[in-house]
Amino acid sequence: MPAGRVEKLVYSIRELAPLAREFEKRGEKVLYFNIGDPVRWGFQPPVHVRRALCEAVEEGYSWYSPSQGDEELREAIAEKEWAWNGVKISPDDVFLAFGVTEAILLVFASLLDRGDEVLLPNPTYPLYTTYAHFLEAKPIYYRCAEDNEWQPSLEDIESKITGRTKAIVVINPNNPTGTTYSAETLKRIAELVAEHNIALISDEIYDGLVLEGEHVSAAKVAPEDATVIGLNGFSKNFLMTGWRLGYIYVKGDEKVKEAIYKTARTRLGVSTPIQRAAIAALRGPLTHLEEFKRGLIKRRALMSKLLAESEFFSLVKPKAAFYVFPRLNFRGPWRSEKEMVKELLVEEKVYVVHGSG
Secondary structure: OOOHHHHHOOOHHHOOHHHHHHHHHOOOOOEEOOOOOHHHHOOOOOHHHHHHHHHHHHOOOOOOOOOOOOHHHHHHHHHHHHHHHOOOOOHHHEEEEOHHHHHHHHHHHHHOOOOOEEEEEEOOOHHHHHHHHHOOOEEEEEEEEHHHOOEEOHHHHHHOOOOOEEEEEEEOOOOOOOOOOOHHHHHHHHHHHHHHOOEEEEEOOOOOOEOOOOOOOHHHHOOOOOEEEEEEEOOOOOOOHHHOOEEEEEEOOHHHHHHHHHHHHOOOOOOHHHHHHHHHHHHOOOHHHHHHHHHHHHHHHHHHHHHHOOOOEEOOOOOEOOOOOOEEOOOOOOOOHHHHHHHHHHHHOEEOOOOOO
16 A cells, blocks of 8 residues: 555646646647746757767766765866855765755755744745655745735745744745845845754755846855755756756755765765766856847747736746746636646646646
């Protein structure tokens, strides 16, 4: 019989994927707008990165990697964080993971006991909720207001910190809203973290895909006594979605760093040749990023125009990443938003995600 904890595993982004596959088996075309995979929509990893992967395999980089990750890659990540985000870390602060997805699980498993609380933005990326439930911790949602461009409410965050709170999660640039957070907002959240001796988990996977303004890293503006856990990776900026490579860095509490390292050792290590290719990604040319962002700006403009032409939608224009999070301004016959999303897939073969998912 399946374990009871499996009932807690929900991932709305792929929940209807089996149904979509059934349509495809019948020869019907499905448009997948449910998942952030630009490689499915005409983009590819840089040529030099693809070549580096092939060369790594040919040169014999096929052994188990260290649990913390390839040392040269960790050095390159430390260099990148300083060059891109003004965050000073050492290679010893960095841990490689199978994408940010595994990074979330490693960090949560290292921090959260049964009954502990973690503060999440609302709306949020669904796996933060799923993994909290899986570990028998409690997700607590703080308000991000649509009428304030989806910015987090500092008052709401502060009011929801309790003796059981272990961490606050920020997703900046944000998935799913595409908003970006100011230095002032991040600094205040980091001050709350330091004041209450908890961790700030900052998911910055879209740090290279800001279309308006600039990205501010939480670790750059945090006080020295704050523990900041950065999450990032290669899927988005380098279009390596299916390669599954992300990373964690820890600034602050050495006990947190050792806990993550201990947890990481239990799953051996991530793919060795892909880590070698990631070194080439970080130390090679970044010309693809500007081309990628130009393509995203065009697509954002088109989607914004189409939504604006309809009386049924309103949209806070995203400033980063490649998502839109529109409001549907009418109530149809559906009993829930999930029912509406399923009907759209069944009737029109268009796969989207419901807002609360």
